Amino acid sequence: MVFTQQLVNGLMLGSIYISVAVAFTLTIGILNFLNFTIPALYMLAGMVGWSVSYYGLPFGLSEPLGWAPSLLVGITCSVLASLLVERFTYRYFKIKHGDSTEHAIPLVSSLGFLLIFEYAILGAHGSETRGFHTPFTDLNWRFADLVISIPQVTSLILSLCIVVGLSFMLKKTRIGRALRATAESPDTATLMGVEVRKIVPIVFVLTGLLCGLAGSIFAVNYSEVSPYMGDHVGTKAIAAMVIGGLGSVWGAIAGGLIVGISETFSIHFFGASSAQITVWGLLLVLLIFRPNGLFGHNAIGKGKF
């Protein structure tokens, strides 16, 4: 029973990693760019959401319904912040240097944005962990000794639906094909009539949405947010992406769940500090046997969606 409970907890935790890992994998796959701002985008949704609900909403929208509009504001902030990053890291260097992906500068700039966003929130709200309250914190299903949180199950289903929807979008829609064509060859995509300059912000909007959603799911399920919440999820999501295979949406799902499950089991058996060792140890061992991850292809930017 303990085993099953840990498995359930792991899957729920994994649902948060899935969205963030997909955000990482999209930017890597399409733009060949490791966007380090992603953990901050995740944190912004939670912290901005918290601060909106803390300081109260107009039109009588505060308790008990305040959580939803608050998180919507949070997610909007993540998307706007993501576009800001696009404007000043990716697009700026693309214009200046042609191909920005050949430079480490956008990567370093995105790291700069991570710290700026984090310390802006620290400056505004301090470093404390804040409680985030929703009316359904204690809604659970109980089967014998097994406890399944309804919001967590909803979150897992929601994450999966969004990722599956995203995968469908990439496969079956005109804009999705344009994204994949740009991932393979921006030059040829341009010759087909794709306006690559307009495609890039779409990737960043998706990144902001996925991270904002994951941050909101965390806030609802764990009833707390902090300026550091992104750091914990960021490294795990990167590990999840690499385990699943760079640039693979399905890999990110598998990787996210694997990381979530191994983390909860590791904490259960070896204590809280063992989680990172287990996750990264697993990653290193896996890479020895499968250098491209579970679902990865060997060339970055080639045929991953």
Place this chain on the structure above:
Amino acid sequence: MLKLENVDVRYGPVHAVKSVSLEVDEAQIVAVVGANGAGKSSLLRAVAGAEKINSGNISFDGRPVNRLAAPERVKQGITLVPEGRQIFVSMTVEENLLMGAYTQDQVQIRSGIEAIFDRFPNLASRRHSLASVLSGGEQQMLAIGRAMIARPRLMMLDEPSLGLSPILVNQLFELILELNRQGISILLVEQNTKMALQAAERGYVLELGAVRMEGKASDLAADKSLAEAYLGDE
């Protein structure tokens, strides 16, 4: 319909295209021949809008297109079948055609795609396979099909015969002539000088980025000095 006046293309210190003037008339086939590195590809990429020009003027139907981005030029009816085919190997055959139809009305493209598959039965039987499994000849057909589906009025082909067997090269040139009979103007860049000048009405010889000779294709093909310089290796 296409007119280039004194077009210059530079990449940093490299002066790839030097003051090239060139014309393609309605429903004409024009060949640009010359050695490797003569600037032929740069010239086509400049017309497609994939390369910026440093000076000069490119006009299509009498209107300058210099300032139009590549996607706008596709909408105007200029397509380029790039060197090395550049099909999307991560996509299926059908998805490649859909990419070719990117600027087209999405409702009508289904019939366009079926028309391409009718023309190339080899592609039809693999419509849902990844394009990477196609042979070189099939990939070239896909690259041309992908350009056809954009309903071009000017199709530029960059070294389409490269890497194809003699039989396939003949088929390729038949296809080019057929497209031309349908009213599509063709601007063809080739190292296979003989075939290109046979198919074309007019030709240009590019040397180190500049036009060295121009004229009727048959005259160029018969030119002794040109034969020594470029056709000797046939």
